[in-house]
Amino acid sequence: MGALDYLSNFCTVTTTRTKHKAMQTVEIKVRMDCDGCERRVRNAVTSLKGVKSVEVNRKQSRVVVSGYVDPNKVLKRVRSTGKVRAKFWPYVEQHLVYYPYAPGAYDRRAPSGYVRNVVQAFPDHSSNAPPQENFLSFFSDDNVHACSIM
Incomplete structure (x- = not known):
């Protein structure tokens, strides 16, 4: 069987595939x-x-x-x-950022409508910042004429 194994190595085709880059x-x-x-x-x-x-x-x-x-x-x-x-x-569009005038985000050399991509410009959910007010909590279901805004 040694000769058959030797000859089978010549008959098999081995191809190496290269990994394609992503678009x-x-x-x-x-x-x-x-x-x-x-x-x-x-x-x-x-x-x-x-x-x-x-x-x-x-x-x-x-x-x-x-x-x-x-x-x-x-x-x-x-x-x-x-x-x-x-x-x-290094820039992102200004309307995509919550705090465009945060320290380090505003850059004079940035094109108009763009700010620097920094962490301070995006809201931090892990800090002790006060939660966003929910507009539904301003009104009471018990007394529809009472409003907490006034």
Whole structure:
């Protein structure tokens, strides 16, 4: 049986499967002053393997890349164009935050309508903060004409 086992090794096909990256969106803050900077960043990111779409917004200093990519590789590729101060997008939209003027959340350099993504801007349910008032508790079911607001 030794010869049959030896020959069966030649007949079996072994394939190694690579793990596919998940589809994701990477947002990067990079300052672009002119059309040349914008074109260089767009061309560098578009040439990455797995990129489906690239959106460049020079006014907001923002690059949005969608595809099957690694976020760190996208950031590294943007930095290779000479934009060494590029970083991941640190902002969230202002209407998504409960406390947009919390310490550390408001940033003068943020584009209009955005604030910095910090923990203090979101409500903390684990602290000893007073609970939110429930509007149904202002009125009494026993006496419908009595109101606790007045």
